[in-house]
Amino acid sequence: DIVMTQSPDSLAVSLGERATINCKSSQTVFSTSSNKNYLAWYQQKPGQPPKLLIYWASTRESGVPDRFSGSGSGTDFTLSISSLQAEDVAVYYCQQYESTPWTFGQGTKVEIK
Amino acid sequence: QVQLQESGPGLVKPSQTLSLTCTVSGASISRAGYYWSWIRQRAGKGLEWIGRFYTGGTSDYNPSLKSRVTISLDTSKNQCTLRMSSVTATDTAVYYCARGRQLDPYFDYWGHGTLVTVSS
Numbered sequence: 001d002i003v004m005t006q007s008p009d010s011l012a013v014s015l016g017e018r019a020t021i022n023c024k025s026s027q028t029v030f031s032t033s034s035n036k037n038y039l040a041w042y043q044q045k046p047g048q049p050p051k052l053l054i055y056w057a058s059t060r061e062s063g064v065p066d067r068f069s070g071s072g073s074g075t076d077f078t079l080s081i082s083s084l085q086a087e088d089v090a091v092y093y094c095q096q097y098e099s100t101p102w103t104f105g106q107g108t109k110v111e112i113k
Numbered sequence: 114q115v116q117l118q119e120s121g122p123g124l125v126k127p128s129q130t131l132s133l134t135c136t137v138s139g140a141s142i143s144r145a146g147y148y149w150s151w152i153r154q155r156a157g158k159g160l161e162w163i164g165r166f167y168t169g170g171t172s173d174y175n176p177s178l179k180s181r182v183t184i185s186l187d188t189s190k191n192q193c194t195l196r197m198s199s200v201t202a203t204d205t206a207v208y209y210c211a212r213g214r215q216l217d218p219y220f221d222y223w224g225h226g227t228l229v230t231v232s233s
Contacts, residue, residue, distance in 0.1 A: 001176075048225070049224065049225055050160065050220070050223055051223070052220060052221050055217065061221070095219070095220075100165075101177070103162065104160040104162070105159070106159045
């Protein structure tokens with residue numbers, strides 16, 4: 001199984017400041033055949049299901065604010081929130097879909113400082 | 114708008130079989146090129162992929178659960194069903210169904226989830 005490890009486990013950021021979450025996979029999730037990174041990011045607020053934010057490591061889902069961005073390739077990825085808003089308080093998960101069993105990171109809790 | 118809604122008993126006794134249904138609206142569950150997954154989240158824990166069923170008729174499961182899990186589609190009811198046998202307290206979790214596409218395997222639509230507690 002591909003193990004996904006996120007860091008930090010939690011972070012507190014002031015409103016309007018940047019939040020950065022890292023995700024590392026135990027093996028590459030880049031496919032040379034498709035030239036894509038099989039990596040998604042989800043946001044989960046309390047009592048709600050996860051919501052897709054980013055797919056193919058850097059493509060923003062329709063309707064997701066452009067303050068959210070994804071980057072990285074191979075085994076190292078980053079989710080950035082450029083200017084944290086109160087509604088961004090949530091747990092964020094990365095997920096690889098390069099090979100089954102599909103696996104998620106343990107989650108990163110983002111709070112307001 | 115695609116919507117998924119999980120349903121099933123909220124309480125299951127140890128050693129029994131858990132059976133959950135995901136009812137899909139706004140899309141045909143039999144549309145080619147799609148798959149339907151089940152994912153669970155134990156209290157205070159992360160997300161665990163259980164398995165998926167392709168509209169092409171194939172399925173695959175997380176090896177950690179494979180011996181106990183079956184996912185199937187009922188196209189007449191536009192539903193996806195999860196069955197998990199021999200449950201224990203460690204199977205207590207919120208269970209989600211989610212949709213993905215063969216060429217875009219990430220989960221673009223999720224149900225709201227249903228809490229299943231395994232207890233005598």
